[in-house]
Amino acid sequence: MQRYLKVLKLFWSAAIASEMEYRVNFILATLSSLGNLAGSLFGLFLFYRHGYTFGSWSWDAALVVLGIFTLLQGFSATFLAPNLNRIVSHVQRGTLDFVLLKPIHSQFWLSTHTISPWGLPDLVFGIAIIGYAGTKLGLKISNYLVSAVPLFFGLVILYSLWFILGATSIWFVKVYNTTEVLRGLLEAGRYPITAYPTAYRFFFTYVVPVAFLTTIPAEAMLGQGHATWFIGTAVLALALFFVSTWFWSFALRFYTSASS
Secondary structure, three states, X not given: OHHHHHHHHHHHXXXXXXXXXXXXXXXXXXXXXHHHHHHHHHHHHHHHOOOOOEOOEOHHHHHHHHHHHHHXXXXXXXXXXXXXXXXXXXXXXXXXXXHHHOOOOXXXXXXXXXXXXXXXXXXXXXXXXXXXXXXXXXXXXXXXHHHHHHHXXXXXXXXXXXXXXXXXXXXXXXXXXXXHHHHHHHHHXXXXXXXXXXXXXXXXXXXOOOOOOOHHHHHHHHOOOOHHHHHHHHHHXXXXXXXXXXXXXXXXXXXXXXXX
């Protein structure tokens, strides 16, 4: 574990040093995040301006969901997209050969090799929205700590799904569209799951588990969650993580390398 932490430190320090050569990009990323956030807030405002609510979700409670969604966007842009989107290019160019030859677990290398600071604005804005809504709702530190557990498992679920799709590039070299479809479906997480008709709720809970990413952590933060859902989130996260590990090992059996 200590060796992997040292490697991770080297990976991220080199990645940040490289990205900081283009500091104007950070300003552009911040402006882009502000634009996306303004659009999300405006969309939410259109629903709530005449007193309409998503079930029992007040305006401030819905802001908590939006804040968690923005936080997930920042996490994806900072850690997932820079790494997992490159699995396809590694397979296409044959550079996956060099990854497999390294004395380190290939899934760890592919998942953590780089980091992008351009997702940090979304992380900051997400925390700011959650903090603002929490102040309005009178939330305590304990509320945030309780929600950290399902939120962590939600991040594991998101990572596992993304990695599994990336691993399919072993057979289907161009899976960019598939990952974009996943990201599009995850956009549903910006609103509480009760905002959707029953059929969509079923789909976004049991088929594409969007509810486990935003709504359930928000319910935990608001003190409205049920232990059954929390346990379900943990079980789903652990199951998907082990499936992603198994699926990567299974996919590598069919990888013939660029030179064979």
